[in-house]
Amino acid sequence: xxxLKTRVTGIELRHPIMNAxxxxxxxxxxxxxxxxxxxxxxxxxxxxxxxxxGYPPPxxxxxxxxxxxxxGLANPGIDALPFIVDTVKKETLPVIASxxxxxxxxxLALAVKAExxxxxxxxxxxxxxxxxxxxxxxxxxxxxIVKNVKGSVKIPVWAKLGFSKDxxxxxxxxxxxxxxxxxxxxxxxxxxxxxxxxxxxLSNKVGGLSGPPIHPIMLYxxxxxxxxxxxxxxxxxxxxxxxxxxxxxxxxxxxxxxATAFYLKGYGVVNEILNGIKKYxxxxxxxxxxxxxxxxxx
Amino acid sequence: MENIENVIKHYKTETNHYKNGLIKxxxxxxxxYSIKPLSKTLYLVKTITKNEIPDPKxxxxxxxxxxxxxxxxxxxxxxxxxxxxxxxxxxGETTNKLVKMQKNTYIxxxxxxxxxxLPMSRGKYLLLAGGSGLAVITHYMQKICLGKNYxxxxxxxxxxxxxxxxxxxxxxxxxKPVTACLDNECDxxxxxxxxxxxxxxENYNYIIACGPLGMLREIASRINNRYHxxxxxxxxxxxxxxxxLCGSCRIFxxxxxxxxxxxxxxxxxxxxxxLLGDEE
Numbered sequence: 001x002x003x004l005k006t007r008v009t010g011i012e013l014r015h016p017i018m019n020a021x022x023x024x025x026x027x028x029x030x031x032x033x034x035x036x037x038x039x040x041x042x043x044x045x046x047x048x049x050x051x052x053x054g055y056p057p058p059x060x061x062x063x064x065x066x067x068x069x070x071x072g073l074a075n076p077g078i079d080a081l082p083f084i085v086d087t088v089k090k091e092t093l094p095v096i097a098s099x100x101x102x103x104x105x106x107x108l109a110l111a112v113k114a115e116x117x118x119x120x121x122x123x124x125x126x127x128x129x130x131x132x133x134x135x136x137x138x139x140x141x142x143x144x145i146v147k148n149v150k151g152s153v154k155i156p157v158w159a160k161l162g163f164s165k166d167x168x169x170x171x172x173x174x175x176x177x178x179x180x181x182x183x184x185x186x187x188x189x190x191x192x193x194x195x196x197x198x199x200x201x202l203s204n205k206v207g208g209l210s211g212p213p214i215h216p217i218m219l220y221x222x223x224x225x226x227x228x229x230x231x232x233x234x235x236x237x238x239x240x241x242x243x244x245x246x247x248x249x250x251x252x253x254x255x256x257x258x259a260t261a262f263y264l265k266g267y268g269v270v271n272e273i274l275n276g277i278k279k280y281x282x283x284x285x286x287x288x289x290x291x292x293x294x295x296x297x298x
Numbered sequence: 299m300e301n302i303e304n305v306i307k308h309y310k311t312e313t314n315h316y317k318n319g320l321i322k323x324x325x326x327x328x329x330x331y332s333i334k335p336l337s338k339t340l341y342l343v344k345t346i347t348k349n350e351i352p353d354p355k356x357x358x359x360x361x362x363x364x365x366x367x368x369x370x371x372x373x374x375x376x377x378x379x380x381x382x383x384x385x386x387x388x389x390g391e392t393t394n395k396l397v398k399m400q401k402n403t404y405i406x407x408x409x410x411x412x413x414x415x416l417p418m419s420r421g422k423y424l425l426l427a428g429g430s431g432l433a434v435i436t437h438y439m440q441k442i443c444l445g446k447n448y449x450x451x452x453x454x455x456x457x458x459x460x461x462x463x464x465x466x467x468x469x470x471x472x473x474k475p476v477t478a479c480l481d482n483e484c485d486x487x488x489x490x491x492x493x494x495x496x497x498x499x500e501n502y503n504y505i506i507a508c509g510p511l512g513m514l515r516e517i518a519s520r521i522n523n524r525y526h527x528x529x530x531x532x533x534x535x536x537x538x539x540x541x542x543l544c545g546s547c548r549i550f551x552x553x554x555x556x557x558x559x560x561x562x563x564x565x566x567x568x569x570x571x572x573l574l575g576d577e578e
Contacts, residue, residue: 023543030545032554057361057369060539062323062408071544196327196348196404197365263541264322266559 002281003288004274008254009156009180009232011094011120013040015277016249016289017270020236020257021046021098021123021160022071031087037267038274041094043257044084046125048100049109051077055203061192066214066238067260068190070207073100078110081117094120096158107145108152115153122155126174127162127186143173150178158234162186163214163221171225181232183257184221188214211260212238219251226252226294240264242276249289250296323360323541324351325408328382330399336385337455337462340430341397342375343384350380351409355416356437357508357532357563360409361540364399367392371537371558373433373508374410376440382407385433411540415530415563416441421503425451425473426490426517428509432464434532434562436471438506443472450497452476454490454509458483491516499525508532511573518566518573529566531573533557550575 004015018041024030034042054074061068081097088095097114099122101107107124114122126142142159150157159174160183161167171182187208192201200206215238222235235253239245240261248256261269277289286292328345336342351360354377362384363369370392376383388394396405416438423442427435432453443449451473453464458481465475476493478486486492491513499505499521505528507517514531521529535557538546542559549555550572566573 024545027545027548029548029552029554029556033545033556036554057538058363058406060541060543061325062541063325065322067541069539071539074544192325194327194363194365194404194406196329197363197406199365201325201363201406203368259543263543267542 001287002278004277006254006289006293008234009121009158011041011156013094013255015040015274016245016253016255017239017273018043018096018234018255018257019262020259021125022069023259023262028083028087031084033267035088035091035093037262038270039093040255041096041120042084042088043096043123044081044098045075046073046098046100047075047078047081047110047114048073049078049106051075051080058201058203060207061201062263063192063209064213065264066209066211067263068192068202068207068209069187070202070204072204078113081114081119085118089118096121096123098123098125098160100125101145103140104145104148107149111149111153111157115155120155121158121180122149122153123158123160123183124149124179125160125186127160141173142170143177146174146179147177156180158183160184160186160236163188163217167221168224168228171229171231175229175231181234181254182225183234183236184225184253185214185218185237188217210237211264212240212244214238215244219247222248222253223251223296227297230294239273240269242273242280245273245277246280246292247296249292250294252294252297254290254293322352323408323411324349325406326351327404328407330403330405331401333397333399333401335462336432336464336467338457338459339387339455340432340460340462340464341386341388342467343386343396345382345384345405347380347382347407351382351407353377354410354437355414356441357434357561358410358412358414359540359562360407360411361537362396363406364392364395365405367395369406371411371534371540373430373437373532375433375436377437378440385430385436387430408540411537411558412562413560415565417504417530419503420447422501423447423449424497424499424502424505425449426454426493426505426507426509426513427451428454428490428507428513431508431510431513431532431534434508435506436467439468439471439473445472449473450476452478452486452490452493454478454513456480489513489516491520494520502528504528504530506530506532508534515573518570521566526567526570527565530563531566531569532563533561535562
């Protein structure tokens with residue numbers, strides 16, 4: 001018998017595929033859609049202290065096999081979290097609250113509210129490339145945020161980092177300040193310019209690239225960070241099929257998150273990937289998925 | 299150890315896009331080469347795309363970006379290789395800007411979005427359009443009427459000025475036009491849905507309608523249950539991403555049906571209870 005179970009920061013997942021933050025996970029109807037897709041945990045949209053409308057369309061542009069988006073952290077605010085938790089917990093699925101603040105105080109307030117709402121873990125969005133004052137555009141130190149949040153909650157804290165030339169160092173900073181796991185990577189800063197309109201297409205002018213084009217960069221990041229720290233990692237970036245899930249796990253990830261795959265293949269993609277993984281594991285004589293974590297480093 | 303089959307089959311969801319033959323959307327620039335009024339309230343906007351988008355089928359739509367303004371969902375009124383036409387009712391800032399654009403200027407579009415819902419059988423079609431719902435109906439006419447099937451196309455508006463030259467346009471697309479407005483100058487002094495009182499639904503192989511929600515509700519309540527599998531209703535809603543990721547285009551409260559991935563067209567049998575809601 002083949003076992004797809006995996007464990008991230010003590011949270012047992014019945015298989016390794018969650019949604020990435022940003023996909024649905026707002027209204028009850030949207031949560032149902034995600035739950036029906038068979039993800040093993042629900043990651044919320046990044047929640048801020050106050051609701052945010054986000055940017056007007058165009059908020060996303062399809063480019064080849066990828067997407068360039070700048071949604072602008074549209075979300076109903078942290079106070080919507082108890083409703084999200086209640087809806088997801090009816091299905092006995094773990095809930096991960098993605099949170100984004102402008103400063104340490106905001107992160108702290110968000111983390112405390114998230115823990116009170118009953119989430120299983122907190123994902124610190126430290127790398128949103130699209131919104132002034134947040135993520136890549138804030139001046140706060142990754143280590144400081146992680147350290148302060150870790151000091152004020154008991155649940156696991158995941159740090160979502162974007163790719164940069166200093167990613168290994170940045171990962172080390174998050175880990176040494178107490179991050180229980182790293183979520184690697186966010187979208188890569190990008191833009192799309194229409195050569196006939198001669199203007200950037202996104203209403204925010206710039207955004208982030210996701211999907212298969214960033215997969216090798218994510219894989220590099222997971223591989224090099226795992227090689228350095230042997231830490232718990234969730235891989236995000238261009239995971240769209242069983243092979244891109246398996247290579248991410250071989251590089252060192254304990255689980256993956258998907259987003260663009262839902263657009264490319266529809267909400268049945270999770271089951272399609274799981275069927276592929278099962279076939280691969282049977283062919284390779286692997287009984288437990290966890291045997292594959294970091295195996296590319298052997 | 300949990301059986302892997304149970305893990306995978308816990309929920310049965312197919313890869314919808316593959317199953318329904320959907321392919322991913324593409325972005326292209328499109329040059330406007332003609333904008334002409336069809337009536338007092340509707341404009342026919344003709345563009346040529348710089349790159350082909352994957353062949354759209356009704357009732358698919360595209361997100362249309364007007365440089366300097368927002369992107370909005372627009373139904374495709376006609377598509378053939380690089381010809382992409384829209385029928386636009388200027389109601390907001392973006393649509394007003396679009397119908398005032400100059401010839402040889404550019405817009406951006408990405409699509410096709412939504413699911414195709416195109417009946418393949420030959421026969422007799424009754425098409426009902428209200429307002430800018432005419433765009434979807436004319437795309438259906440391109441695919442199923444022109445030289446192929448008998449089509450009656452009912453266009454409903456409030457006044458004769460809003461009907462304009464639309465009957466001629468319907469004729470060009472191979473349909474027999476029937477107009478409805480609140481005036482004796484139209485074929486029917488009343489609503490487009492009043493035409494259902496004059497005809498026997500039994501005689502049509504398919505009924506396809508697009509228009510305001512009130513019109514679609516009226517159709518849902520007037521047509522007998524036994525015909526619900528041959529009635530296609532095309533809905534409209536707010537769309538932000540168009541790709542099924544943001545969750546903005548929820549159609550019916552409490553139902554996880556999203557216009558951009560589950561619609562915009564539905565068989566009446568699948569949505570009647572949601573459409574009529576409390577009336578039932």
